[in-house]
Structures are given as structure tokens and as C-alpha cells.
Amino acid sequence: MFSFRDLKLEDCSLFHKWIKTNCFVKKWWYSNKQPRFLTLKNKIQEKLDRKNGINKIVVLNGKEIGFIQSYDVDGNGRWTRQVKVYENTASIDFFIGDIDYIHKGYGKLMINDFIDKFIKDKYDYVMISPNPENIVSRKTCEKCGFEFVKIVGLPYDNSKNKEVVYIKKCK
């Protein structure tokens, strides 16, 4: 059903369209201002430069519908002071960009498929950390078998005020 293709710099146009046309992705972007192409290009470059990062455009029956990324959780970073971070944990983050495909049951399937294809053989644990108010994302985590750990404050300097930590064992 799903395939995943590598993210590339030119996908800044897709991101631009999705942030403009999908209010849920605009929230994910964390700014009310529509970003410029250059800003998006720089953001994508940062993702592509990340060591061990996996960055994929989600394709459903030939149509590009969203984005999903994973990266190593830094066991020595600020997380460790707030949550027990297991060795070898990946964090994942995602959105369904095409407004016609959101809230229709694809999110759960997309996440499970991504974990199956890219995470479970490489990592022991996988983590998702939505905004506490993001009920759909929180429900999606639960439906995908993630367990609620706790709500933490400011895990990253440039992030939201609080994040809800959900963790799942891969194997």
C-alpha cells in the first residue's frame, strides 16, 4: 500500500504546498507564517545532514501524501534528565500533508509500515513525542501500540513547551 522514497531538497515545494493547504501541517511547522522556499530548503538540508537520519516522502498508491522522519535519540542529551532513555532508541516524527488523506485511518498504517521497514531491525525502541494538545497524534501513538511515559518540559531549545513521550519496544 505504502512506499517510501528518499526526501530531496526539491521537496521544499511539496512542503510549501502542504503547509499552505493543510492547517494540521501548519501546526506541525510551529509558525503561523507561511515559510519561504529558502527556509524550507535549509530545513530539509538540516534533515539530510543528520547522522543516521531517515527522511522519507510517503507514497500511497503512487500519490505523495506525507512525510516521515527518524533520528537517533541522544541518550546524553537533555532527555536523560527527564525520561529514561534506552540505548538504541529512534525518535520518529511525521505528517500527512495531503488534506484529502488526513484523519482517514492512513496515519496508523503509515507509522506501522515505516517502523516495520526502517526501524525495527536497527533499533530496540522507538519514541514519538507529540504536543500534549495534539489529540489525534496521541491517539495514533496509542493505536500503534506506543505506551505513554510522561509529559516533559522543553526537551529541545527550539521546540514546543511540552512534549508527551510515548515509547514502544521494537521487537
Ligand SMILES: CC(C)(COP(=O)(O)OP(=O)(O)OC[C@H]1O[C@@H](n2cnc3c(N)ncnc32)[C@H](O)[C@@H]1OP(=O)(O)O)[C@@H](O)C(=O)NCCC(=O)NCCS
Ligand atoms: C498525526 C497524523 C499523522 C495521524 O494520521 P491520521 O491519518 O490523521 O490518523 P488516523 O486516521 O490513522 O487516526 C488515528 C487515531 O486518531 C484518532 N482520530 C483520527 N481522526 C480524529 C479526529 N478527527 N478527531 C479525534 N480523533 C481522531 C482515532 O482514535 C484514530 O484511531 P481509530 O481510527 O482506530 O479510531 C495526522 O493527523 C497528521 O498528519 N497530523 C498533523 C501533523 C502531526 O500532528 N504530526 C504528529 C507529530 S508528533
